[in-house]
Amino acid sequence: MSVGVSIIVNEDGTMEILQDNKGRPIREKGESLISIPSNYTVVDIETTGFDPRYDEIIEVGALKIREGKIIDQFESLIQPDGYYLYDDDGNESFYYVDEFITELTGITNEMLSKAPTLEKVLPRFIEFINDDILLGHNVHFDINFLYDVLMEHLDYKLSNDMVDLLRLSRKVFPDFKNHKLETISINLGVDNSNAHRSLRDCEITYQCFSKLSEHLKANNIIIEDLFKRKYSSGSGKHLDLRTIEAENEDFDEEHLLFNAYCTFTGKLEKMERKDAAQIVVNLGGHCLNSVTKKTNFLILGNFDYNATVKDGKSSKLKKAEQLILNGQDLKILSEDVFYDLVMEKSY
């Protein structure tokens, strides 16, 4: 099926391409890169909350890195729109930030009352980051805010590619108990004092990224290799049920599963598929990864959740029903019936 280029025509007659000729959306934001650049700009912002739709930027910071060294920095508070609150007596007060944010960042209403607005700061910020790769910790958080305000105030599409320290850290240091910036800095021996101001957080992020980079180099790890995913199907990382060996030697030759070939479909509720397969093998049976002409039992788990399953029947189930019609010795078992069967020591 060909998709074709998708185009919308605006009221003024201009056109915008929504997707390319392979059906892929034209990306407006940059790409999240799996790489270790030596030239990039670290970015961090402080905001009044988590949601770009309701919350505002109150500070931006950036560090320009060339050949792994800091060569320039950018920092500015930003005065947000603010809001009014009324006490019980109806007296109104004006605020830029609430107590929680002031406590967290140290940024006060007083400081913001003297700060420049986005209109002043954004053009200088754009000039500073230019078209650099942007490094950040959970960098999408910052990009989402920055993208929206740049579009709103300057009609500017922020399309710089990004490198996310959070994403890299999860892969490179999977044993960390979590991957908050604080945790990463502690584990890597990076000083994280005075955190939660944007320029300071840029420094901490930069130093953690440098440590991560050194770790990869010292251990001859190519970052791209860590992200190469083996598909779960096939003989890669996926467990081939046929290779499971029995853990015992004596079998009850009267058991229905003795020498029988079993196939599983769907997700089992009460145990993992490989454990169920082990039970089959321990009873003297065999397991298969798919329904074949050898299959004697098909054990059904749940596949309600799988949208590729149209009418509640997986492809394995459909194939099994067809084989039964063709006279194959094949029985379809629900998960519960399967457990009843394996619990019976003999018949």
Added chain:
DNA sequence: CTACCTCGAGCTCA
């Protein structure tokens, strides 16, 4: 075997 799809779990940012 390769390529792609879908869902749920778990998580980080101020």
Added chain:
DNA sequence: CTCGAGGTAG
């Protein structure tokens, strides 16, 4: 958002 598990098509 990202990733792994499980599944489909050729």
